Amino acid sequence: MATVETLPTGQDTLQPVRREGGKRTSRYGGGWVPYLFLLPYLALFTTFVLVPIVLGIWISLHTWDFTLPRKPWAGLGNYKDLFDSSSVVGPDFIRAMKATAIFTVASVPLLVVIPLAVALLMNAKFPGRNLFRAVYFAPYVLGVAVIGVLWRYLLDNNVGLVNNYLGKIGLPDDIAWTTSTPAAWVALVGVTVWWTLGFNAVIYLAGLQDIAPELYEAAKIDGANGWQRFRNVTLPGLRPVLMFVVITTIIASANMFGQSYLITQGAPGNETRTAIYYIADTGLKNFDMGRAAAMSFVLTVCLLLLSAVVMLAFRERKPKGLAS
């Protein structure tokens, strides 16, 4: 690495310490050095993120069968097909989007609220705290494949543990968790909560610990009760973390694939086949990539809009001068 020759201005070197808000010089590399540092990452980023986004749009405008050499221009035909109930993919796509919507609407509130309750329960020093935290987080590290295979067994309609224990406490013991709705939705949402509760709880816990204890003390002195302290100290202090959890949970739920693939296989009658499941099948199994690319753009736009709405919702009510 040469280029130290591009010397920074003299007086800066003599008084190196504490330039408050001063303009940064290129003392750690000028000329082409920064580009050299960026090169490996930008090569990956361009090839596997930027180019694919543009290529994806291009593909979605063609009748793009991966296995055929000819890929004729289709204009907006693929997009029209998605919303045309008489086309080959229309009804299936709408059904898949509906499945994703149902799962997202059912799982996000639970995955936002339950982990927060668990985090609040653990937000104090007490014996065994780290042990509990480690246990609740454990399913997350196992990954969706292990937990999917495991719960496919536990939810088995005939020999599963779940139905067996339901029977023991006098409830119906023949629920078809994997082959009928709405039971399948309950199963998929329940497994997902079980799987990722610990992840969100851990993020909440870190956020809770950033709230200054003095704020609670002050609220207490002002005579605030538990609920008022939660409402006026905890929630506002948690706002950025809460926004992060809501957005990442929405995106994760809208991308739900493994649970459905392993536990219900999309049953009954593709009712639990989610959008991303259908996109992967259309594009990577049937190789109808033009339509699959169009679907992923529709799903992406939906998700971006949803994220924007969430961000606005969290920003609007932000009190002025909120510290942190």
Add this chain to the structure above:
Amino acid sequence: MTTFVEGTAPVTDNPPEGPRRGGRPGRAKRIVQYAVLIVLTILFLSPLIYMAVTSFKTQADAISPEPQWIPANPTTSAYDVMLGSDDTPVLRWAFNSVLAATAQALLVVATAALAAYALARMDFRGKRLIFGTIVATLFVPAVILIIPNYIIISEFAWLDSLTAVIVPGAASAFGVFFLRQFFTSLPEELEEAAYVDGAGPFRIFWSVVLPLSKPALATLALLAFLTNWNDFLWPLYVLFSAEQQTLPAGLATLQNANAVRYDLLMAGAMIAALPVLLLYLAAQRFVIEGVSRTGLKG
């Protein structure tokens, strides 16, 4: 926004302390708290224990109508079948998974650290545009990349090879963002001193900045490892032959081939769970602290 800097800056490995609320929680309250925590513990642990127990059952005991928490006829036959089969080479899958996750983690850390350092400390034309573009893609759902990346890796002739599950996913916008925040939070004095001593930019980066950043680099490596280890959809569609599978994709193959052979499936799931479970037991606190820091990027 600012919470992130506070959350990342010189990393402490101490257990975080909760706000001390007066110090007298009340005995009844404490009992209820423990009761809830213990019920949750049972809900979280019992399925995992049942998986372990079932992997030591016979085929018949695994589907017995009455749950067996202790196998009536304990056996390792499921493991024997799993480990001896050529159609489902689980050990090979485990090896592939370890290799892919390690390689991707290293690739993520190496490329992201270099780029993040340039973005944190250097001045150059196009810096804002480059950083802005990287940050913007943080919000782009990955679903949009699946189809085009499949075409790209098929052009590179990477289909059905581990390269396909190592390289494309290594372009981590989060990694760059995370490390840039960390580098920015480091005090500049040491770098200035090295500069005055005549060290070049790469030398400063390598022998001053990287040693100071070990906790952040380790956190990123771990998160990248876990992400790759648990990736399911992508390996499922880009890897075809039995020899090339990673554990998650292999488990799906296993389930398709052995619909209700739950003894085999649980043994397979156990083998898939074991490496990451051991890693978790060894570095549990580090894993959790690492993950909890990702949330502070809000």
